[in-house]
Amino acid sequence: MPRATVDITPAGQRPDEDPSLAVRNNGGAEPSTEPAPAGRREALLVLSFGGPEGHDDVMPFLENVTRGRGIPRERLEEVAEHYHHFGGVSPINDQNKALIAAVEKELAAAGIDLPVYWGNRNWAPYVEDTWAQLAEDGIEHVYVFATSAYASFSGCRQYHEDIARARVSYGGGPTAEKLPHYFDTPGFVQANADALAAALASLPEDVRSTARLVATAHSIPDSMAAVAGPDGHAYEAELLAAAERVVAEAAPGRPFDLVWQSRSGPPSVPWLEPDVNDHLRALAAAGEHAVVLFPVGFISDHLEVIWDLDNEARETAEEVGLAFARAATAGTHPAFVESVRMLLQERRAGGLPRLGTNCPASCCFVPPRPARPASS
Template sequence: MGSTNGYDALLVVSFGGPEGPEDVMPFLENVVRGRGVPRERLLEVEAHYQRFGGVSPINRQCRDLIAALDVGLPVYWGNRNWHPFLEDTVRRMTEDGVRKAAALVTAAYSSYSSCRQYLDDIARARAAVPGAPEIVKLRHYFDHPGFVTAMADHTRAALARLPEGERDTARLVFTAHSIPLSMARTAGPAGGAYEAQLRETAALVTERVDPERAFDLVWQSRSGPPQVPWLEPDVCDHLEALHADGVRAAVLVPIGFVSDHMEVVYDLDVEAAATADKLGMALSRAATAGTHPAFVSMVGELLAEPEPAGCAATCCPAPVRPASSRPSVPAPGGDR
């Protein structure tokens, strides 16, 4: 491969997820620590995980991605909320003599949760480890041809799984994790970038699949109190609206996620699938980028790009949380 800008390691940074029934509640408590989330809300989300044996797909998919990478550098892996924790990984990197690492975050877009919060995580981990290496976060890759190609191929495969008579008129429905409007439309350098980047990715994927086909961008997995506005429409509500307009088939394309998370396997494969079944609508769900060869190759290409400039301190600020609003569980199984 080409130049790696003086990096001597690659660090994959992800959200983390439980890997057994006994992990679920401690994991969720890590996710919401300091937010005062009611216990009943945690128990509600815990039930989603226990439906799948207490295992989120995200850690397995991180391992699969790391195994597929061939970037000519040692690859490390650290999570925000579950083992292997980021601080422990940075300590191991320091002990191994790593001096400068590139960080690939498993979130492709700009927002507080998918960008700034990871920068803060990395800064805290480095501060906790004397002599920690320099860590450079690689750029957002929502528009990288490797990501777009992977999602286009998976979308074509999902279309092919529909009944033959429904494929030509099926609606493409791109989904991403909803976030509060206060986070999505902040002022500053990244204000509104999350939604705009997702729309660009949806358009790029559709152009590859079928430029004449209609598509929508909708949202999933909101977890906040009803009085706090989040990005809409919800995917299940949108399926209802499509059905009312006479649409008989749809493909859900989870472009907001680079690997399967609990939000994908529960909110789409369970809840959205149940909505479509109730409506009598044919539904197919595209795979996430995962270990598609183009996505795997993308990582090496990002390493060879000129080192990205650091984000401004005002980029992707935390959302303003009204004092009267009940805290929510943010993305309990994945990134956005």
Template sequence: MRLDEAMGTYDALLLLSFGGPEKPADVLPFLENVVRGRGVPKARLMEVEAHYQRFGGVSPINQQCRDLIEAIRPKVDLPIYWGNRNWHPFLTDTVRQMADDGVRRAAAFATSAYASYSACRQYLDDIDRAREAVDGAPEIVKLRHYYDHPGFIAAMADHTAQALGRLPAEVRDGARLVFTAHSIPLTMARTAGPSGGAYEAQLLSAARLVNAALGRTEPFDLVWQSRSGPPEVRWLEPDVCDHLEVLYKQGAQAVVLVPIGFVSDHMEVVYDLDVEARDLAAGLGLPLERASTAGTHPAFTSMVADLLAEPEPAGCAATCCPAPPRRPAPA
């Protein structure tokens, strides 16, 4: 389908994202929205709140969504709306505005490239809830997972090459690429069903494609970050900081962290990688650089227009990416 034909199929583009606080007073209410029903210990919540307050109570993600919209706007001849799961502008409010504006059928682009409950199914549930709450809500079609799209791969390869170039020349050729993604519970990652195991498999595929795009044949690693939840629940491992210590002991010359699991800088990227991992590497004397997320890279923003021009994606099965079991919060 040509892009002009796609413009006739959809009459708006909806940017779906996670949301983030934009002032100190927003942080705790935002985090309570994020973890509601997940049994996250209060101490962990306060620890994460401190991460946000270290940056003035502002997550970078909302501004990055604004920047992404402005970068996409010249490439698609559609009005663009933006709705979040966890903070303003909330998706339901955005869908209400779309209905008021007469939007009948919109394509939804999520700031998450992969299959898993939180990265895909939860966005579909968010859309369903928002539409149920709004009279005359438009039909909303979520665009496909794009972890392997050439535009995403090109953006990440370019940013990774730039990070390699920032390393001292004497260690650059021996640098290890360490791809990172948000850890999730094993029950979510390896559940049975149509997408069982897809999250890990898709991340590994994206990492391989970036490595190949750089012309590298050296081994690379896929590790995890930002786990939360009750300590007795098993999550994907190894943790990025634990892995850096292993690489140091094995004699690694340098490391480039590549946040392949993110398309924009969440707080998990700027704190877990730019603070915790960087401080650890500095203490070890291990040269380390971090590749940028896809952000507003031209190849990535052009990808959105490409996705709009593709045939409409098949709807996900109701059993796809099921929610993990919920545990009650400790008293």
């Protein structure tokens, strides 16, 4: 099932010009500072990356993910083997279903009567199909919770583009606003801090107090990092801020490192470094004896966590003699689920929209690559 390809930029406008994606997705108006109008039919949409559901889905899914990025076929085949190791099924789908069920329960307990929908960028249920369902159900306005807590093209702007693509594909439908970045919300921090504390406790007692703490996040191209957020480099800054809060809560005063994982681009394109495996080797060479990885850049234990960390990084740690533990992601931790509800309530109550909701037109914009010349 190939992902739909539509032009989401109005004729005569550049993608980084006003009106911004946030304004266009909200029907031409900036996200409101006023409370949600009484009687408006609203919904919450959990918008995610998507993942295959079986062996036959794997390569078409990866082609959706990488379309237009020039990723070599050999790299796709290598990543496909990671999915095949787990039966061709990405764990992200069941994790999203579990998160939605937990959020529905949280909303009901708080007396919030709001339906929750699910849509994906790269696999079924595609956001375009979910959008059509929202419109058919009479929903007038959608609050979008993206399964990424941070700034960057892939972590924020692309979710705005997903909404725009769904609206263009349908020919309108509900207005929408994306919920803000949530890397620093108390619930997200608490969930990660509890997981880090549990991972530390799992280490042998003789290395527990000296184990090196290492935060991980998905690497992105340097060029993408440079334009993340209104002033650039917000991806790294937000990750550092989140990791600092998590460590302050779980292991006050302990030093930590922020490193990168799961890069997928060609070697000729510089991405954020160091890679987690290189960093583990450097730690061992420097005399460290134990490490705890906490993947603060992710919200669930999907494939890039359970393969890239639980398999590859663990093997590297074993090779260099490091005791190893990996903290869980936020998942359906009650504090994190509560934070989703609080983000929703924040926007429904009005007030100044934060970054992630009312992003400037040029925010996180990465110019498209020039087309490759045709071969003769």
